[in-house]
Each structure stands twice: as C-alpha cells, then as structure tokens.
Amino acid sequence: MLKDISAGGFTFFTNYQSRKAHGIDLNPNVSLLFPWYAMERQVSISGVAEKVSAQESDDYFATRPWGSQIGAWASAQSSHLVSREELEQRFQGAAQKWPEGSAVPRPPHWGGYRVTPLNIEFWQGRYSRLHDRLRYERSTTAGNWELSRYYP
Numbered sequence: 001m002l003k004d005i006s007a008g009g010f011t012f013f014t015n016y017q018s019r020k021a022h023g024i025d026l027n028p029n030v031s032l033l034f035p036w037y038a039m040e041r042q043v044s045i046s047g048v049a050e051k052v053s054a055q056e057s058d059d060y061f062a063t064r065p066w067g068s069q070i071g072a073w074a075s076a077q078s079s080h081l082v083s084r085e086e087l088e089q090r091f092q093g094a095a096q097k098w099p100e101g102s103a104v105p106r107p108p109h110w111g112g113y114r115v116t117p118l119n120i121e122f123w124q125g126r127y128s129r130l131h132d133r134l135r136y137e138r139s140t141t142a143g144n145w146e147l148s149r150y151y152p
C-alpha cells in the first residue's frame, strides 16, 4: 500500500527480509504499478528504492492498529509457512508479549522504502487500440519534468 507521496518520492512499508526486499538489495531499480482495470487506466513509475530512516519507520509503525503491529512480528513474510496454525501461534506469542493497549516496538526487520521516480507514465485505454501514453521524465540537466507522448 502506498503510504506517502511527497516531493522526495513514493513510500511503502514492508518486511526487510521479504522476497521483494532481497530483490531491492540486489537491484534498487524498481517500478511501481497502479492498474485501474475498470477505467482501462494505469500509472507506472520507474525509479530507485532506498530505505527510509529508522525514525520514519518507527513513526509510521506507531500509527498502525495493534493487530497489524502484532502481525508484523508474527509474519516472516515470504518464508515458507507449514500451516495456518503456525502463523496463529506466532501471533498469539507476540500478543502475549505485547498485550493490546501496550506500546508495540517496531520489529527491526520491518520498515519503509522510498522510491525516487525517474519517470512516471500515464496510460489510458482508447478505441481501436489507439491508447494514450503520456510519460513524464525527469530531465537529467535541469531536474525538471519533461512530458512526452509515446505510441501505444
């Protein structure tokens, strides 16, 4: 889930030991895709991902509902899970440690990434496959955004 859009980029939160986090470790050049099928519309963003500060992750983690905070401790995201019961037991274990109402610390392996965009493309489906593709690209010299149209 996209949690923040700012001048610096697009921020989401995840488990730093997840499959996608390992992928980002190997290659931080990423894309974010926002398809909106009913409208035949899509926004795709290419950019570079980097971890947000521990403070920013702490601040966001503290705003999450208690169940989501405990869930972050319970889930070894992307690892093989033998049974549903195992996940539930891990949840109960964390819930006993930090009962509802107590301050749940952020797991050290959980936090955010910010994607600094290099280009942002807006795609709109249209008749006879004559779709619109409008792409904003960050100019390498001036740092401003240049808008171009592409063949569909």
Ligand SMILES: Cc1cc2nc3c(=O)[nH]c(=O)nc-3n(C[C@H](O)[C@H](O)[C@H](O)COP(=O)(O)O)c2cc1C
Binding pocket: 001, 002, 012, 013, 014, 015, 018, 019, 020, 021, 077, 078
């Ligand atoms: C509506 C929705 C929102 C999601 N948001 C996130 C999110 O913000 N962070 C996250 O790590 N996974 C999120 N997920 C789960 C991911 O789709 C994915 O299953 C998970 O991140 C594991 O991916 P990986 O094993 O490729 O790292 C979301 C799933 C849905 C359906």
